[in-house]
Amino acid sequence: MRPMLWLLGLLFCALPARAEVTEVRIAQQTSTAFLQFNVMKHQGLIEKHAAALGVPGVKVTFATFNGSDAQNQALLSGAVDIVSGGQPGLLVLWAKTWGTAQEVRGVSGLARTPSLLNSRNPAVHSIRDLTDADRIAMPGIKMSTQAVLLQMAVSKEWGEAAFDRLDSLTISMAPADATAGLLSGGGAFNAAFTVPPFEEMQLRNPAVHTVLDSRDLIGEATTAVAWTSKAFHDANPKVYKAIIEAIEEASIFVAAHRREAVEYYAADSSAKVDIDAVTQIISAPGVAYSATPTGSMKFATFMARVGKWKTVPASWKDLFWPEIYHLDGS
Numbered sequence: 001m002r003p004m005l006w007l008l009g010l011l012f013c014a015l016p017a018r019a020e021v022t023e024v025r026i027a028q029q030t031s032t033a034f035l036q037f038n039v040m041k042h043q044g045l046i047e048k049h050a051a052a053l054g055v056p057g058v059k060v061t062f063a064t065f066n067g068s069d070a071q072n073q074a075l076l077s078g079a080v081d082i083v084s085g086g087q088p089g090l091l092v093l094w095a096k097t098w099g100t101a102q103e104v105r106g107v108s109g110l111a112r113t114p115s116l117l118n119s120r121n122p123a124v125h126s127i128r129d130l131t132d133a134d135r136i137a138m139p140g141i142k143m144s145t146q147a148v149l150l151q152m153a154v155s156k157e158w159g160e161a162a163f164d165r166l167d168s169l170t171i172s173m174a175p176a177d178a179t180a181g182l183l184s185g186g187g188a189f190n191a192a193f194t195v196p197p198f199e200e201m202q203l204r205n206p207a208v209h210t211v212l213d214s215r216d217l218i219g220e221a222t223t224a225v226a227w228t229s230k231a232f233h234d235a236n237p238k239v240y241k242a243i244i245e246a247i248e249e250a251s252i253f254v255a256a257h258r259r260e261a262v263e264y265y266a267a268d269s270s271a272k273v274d275i276d277a278v279t280q281i282i283s284a285p286g287v288a289y290s291a292t293p294t295g296s297m298k299f300a301t302f303m304a305r306v307g308k309w310k311t312v313p314a315s316w317k318d319l320f321w322p323e324i325y326h327l328d329g330s
Contacts, residue, residue: 020236023059027071027083031195033111033224036250038264045246053238066174067140081232086145087299090227095309106320107226109293116199117212119191135189137178141170146193152217163306197281221295254289292327
């Protein structure tokens with residue numbers, strides 16, 4: 001028995017360690033809430049950190065999506081490795097996969113930015129003034145960050161039993177299209193609940209005004225995060241660590257070099273970007289770029305209370321992979 005065990009030991013020792021991925025596929029959206037990804041792309045940060053950790057030659061590709069639903073489908077199908085979006089997008093998938101082989105958790109926070117519900121209806125000054133004649137364009141109905149924020153506002157105004165009272169007024173639309181329609185006044189909607197820098201672009205039109213500010217509901221909480229699957233996280237410890245290090249380095253860069261970060265964003269955008277205006281937008285008080293996720297439990301506990309799922313995380317750490325547990329999340 002002993003010689004046999006010795007031979008088996010030699011055999012297993014001789015087997016090569018399972019190689020990590022040679023390509024990382026990242027999905028991002030069009031908002032300035034994801035500036036770290038633009039910086040990572042242009043400065044090759046994942047490639048740099050992976051090489052330093054002993055995994056040279058990693059290829060990183062980026063794909064643009066307009067909402068979390070399509071990204072989540074791509075992640076579960078294995079078409080992408082890292083996705084990004086609002087916290088509800090992560091929470092929906094976390095609740096569905098918690099404790100399973102397909103488990104998904106957050107990678108890190110990305111940005112704290114306000115979400116503004118803007119309207120061109122002069123009769124609407126609060127959500128109480130919205131009627132069946134109003135329509136609100138947002139990135140996704142029911143489960144997008146903006147949809148959940150609207151439900152939070154409704155719960156605050158009329159009680160949680162009525163949380164979906166205004167859902168019938170919402171329509172799904174990409175932020176750029178919602179902005180164009182709101183500014184033209186010719187769309188089948190008269191309000192938009194979007195993301196920076198589109199919401200600020202809307203407010204340049206004197207006919208448009210803000211009805212609701214997310215900071216009145218959740219404070220200056222993280223609005224954009226990244227997430228990935230257990231399969232990718234567990235199989236690629238060095239590459240995953242490189243991704244975390246790249247996000248942290250990019251966060252520091254955005255804070256110190258906002259205009260350069262916006263220039264990267266402009267280079268990656270299919271639309272014309274006013275670099276000065278967008279730099280001013282991301283430099284406003286309350287806007288921050290950080291790997292630390294904050295306010296996660298505010299979203300998670302609200303969504304559980306109104307019945308979107310039964311699983312309630314004990315803390316924000318249940319929602320994210322352990323590599324960021326040293327951060328002061330919430």
